[in-house]
Amino acid sequence: MHKFLIHKQGDHVGVATTDINAGENIIGVYMDTDTSIEVLAKDSIPLGHKIAVANVDENGHVIEYGLPIGYAPEGFHLGDYVHTHNIRTLRW
DSSP: OOSEEESSTTOSEEEESSOBOTTOEEEEEETTTOOEEEEEOSSOBOTTOEEESSOBOTTEEEEETTEEEEEETTOBOTTOEESTTTOBOSOO
8 A cells, every 4th residue: 555645757756645654665656647666764754744756966956746846955865754854945
């Protein structure tokens, strides 16, 4: 059973549909293609928060819904918890 959803192929993050424990191997489903991905969660991720499904370089744009939603000042890696500590908005 999946524990997170990814809106579109090419997105860098998925959204937890249940609490995720650090060290847990979890399945995510791409909503646009119904394909899945398995990820090792490096951190605990609360319901509704984001998990990295791709590596993002330092200062790289973060893609969700097929669009840039922010940038990652220090970058992040597959399985990382993605939240306000490692992503900034592009709006200001």
